[in-house]
Amino acid sequence: MSEADVGAAGGRWHRALAQAITGDSGDEAGRQSSPDVDALARALLSRCGAATLAEHRREVLRAGGAWPHPVPGDLMAGLGYAQFTAALARLIDLLGLNERGWVTAAPPTTSMAPALRRLLDEVPPHHGS
Numbered sequence: 001m002s003e004a005d006v007g008a009a010g011g012r013w014h015r016a017l018a019q020a021i022t023g024d025s026g027d028e029a030g031r032q033s034s035p036d037v038d039a040l041a042r043a044l045l046s047r048c049g050a051a052t053l054a055e056h057r058r059e060v061l062r063a064g065g066a067w068p069h070p071v072p073g074d075l076m077a078g079l080g081y082a083q084f085t086a087a088l089a090r091l092i093d094l095l096g097l098n099e100r101g102w103v104t105a106a107p108p109t110t111s112m113a114p115a116l117r118r119l120l121d122e123v124p125p126h127h128g129s
Contacts, residue, residue: 012077012079013087014036016075017040017091018040019072019075020069020071021044021069022044022048025075034083035084037091041091045095050096071084
């Protein structure tokens with residue numbers, strides 16, 4: 001697969017998902033045009049183990065931290081938020097970490113592209129300003 005095939009988010013899917021689960025993007029590199037959640041789950045279980053991942057989640061929440069961990073903007077750049085959230089939800093299920101209380105990932109902290117910001121700032125005609 002060429003770098004052009006991967007696109008702007010090349011190689012970041014697994015790093016961003018690993019960051020959300022462990023707080024560290026680790027070495028889950030590779031070049032993905034879309035997330036391979038099953039493969040990433042196997043890699044994380046092999047690297048960390050299910051008990052360690054579950055204990056990490058409990059410790060973060062017990063300390064009042066955010067879990068899943070926020071993902072830095074450089075890792076989220078080019079990744080679709082809805083697709084990322086769906087992949088993260090599946091990964092959490094595969095890792096056995098979906099205990100009550102988990103709702104969704106923290107929104108990305110990246111700034112919006114100017115064109116998207118303009119669209120969101122526009123008031124629709126039916127709004128009645």
